[in-house]
Amino acid sequence: MKYRAIVKQxxxxxxxxxxxxxxxxxxxxxxxxxxxxxxxxxEDMLTTQVRFEPDAVMTIVEAPNPDWLLSASPA
Known part of the structure; x- marks a missing residue:
């Protein structure tokens, strides 16, 4: 599988x-x-097994968009 990477010097x-x-x-x-x-x-992240815990709940956390994102012009 391919994943997008940001690289810089x-x-x-x-x-x-x-x-x-x-x-x-x-x-x-x-x-x-x-x-x-x-x-x-x-590879390490994708092969690490996460133990299921019955009392765990998946949820969504919202955060406001940063100013730079709001002012970015569409491509």
Whole structure:
């Protein structure tokens, strides 16, 4: 499966994160190392079993849109 990643170079490091899997992010010295790290992070997240707890409830949390999103022009 493919996941969208944001990657950029900052102060000699490559940093990045997966948009489709929040919490998967990385920082490495090379772009290739970063992509490998993101791939491993995605694999780890997707193979981690979450134990079912009968008293757990899924819910939705709403937050206001940030100002930059409201002022962004459509593409």
């Amino acid at each position: 900052r102060d000699g490091w490559w940093i990045g994160w997966l948009l489709d899997l929040p919490g998967v992010n990385g920082q490495e010295k090379t772009r290739d190392e970063l992509l490998k790290s993101l791939r491993i992070g995605a």
